[in-house]
């Protein structure tokens with residue numbers, strides 16, 4: 002998989018590239034490339050943003066700057082880029098990311114992520130250059146970079162070999178294997194600590210009963226969280 006991240010802070014991703022499952026995915030052939038809006042801006046003094054028409058606080062990422070960066074990377078008119086690869090804007094008002102969307106993104110050969118900063122994007126960037134608007138949750142963070150890392154983390158760990166253990170991304174919270182429910186509880190040694198014990202069934206060695214117990218726990222967790230994670 003080939004992921005391009007458009008950002009004002011490409012060096013933030015140096016740390017991210019070193020994280021084990023990301024490093025594994027990259028070693029297995031995936032690529033994570035950053036494009037710095039500032040390097041490609043047609044404006045003077047590295048300007049990338051401007052004050053909003055109509056007034057208001059903050060600065061807005063300019064459409065001409067984003068167009069220049071997309072053109073520099075893809076070589077043609079950015080309005081056509083979204084026809085051949087998903088171009089996703091990270092924005093708090095977008096569709097909230099969930100496991101099934103992550104699965105879909107992990108099946109793409111190429112992805113483009115656009116990070117916003119300050120007050121966000123000039124709306125024409127979203128309307129004309131992007132195929133999707135993605136939010137990592139209904140709260141606002143200072144820019145799209147951490148959101149882009151969340152997307153890359155969630156997507157890259159789905160790729161074969163990224164986790165080192167093939168099953169670990171299969172039966173986990175919100176996966177189809179658990180019918181979209183949260184994962185069941187885990188325990189490890191010691192079997193007793195300060196009088197806190199591990200459920201007997203997990204020590205029984207009885208695989209069918211363990212499976213049934215885990216499925217039941219997972220369902221109960223879904224119900225306790227208001228059923229919000231069930232389809």
Ligand code: ADE
Pocket residue numbers: 091092093094117135136137138139140141142143144145148
């Ligand atoms: N940029 C700022 N807040 C965001 C969020 N919640 N999701 C995606 N991008 C963002």
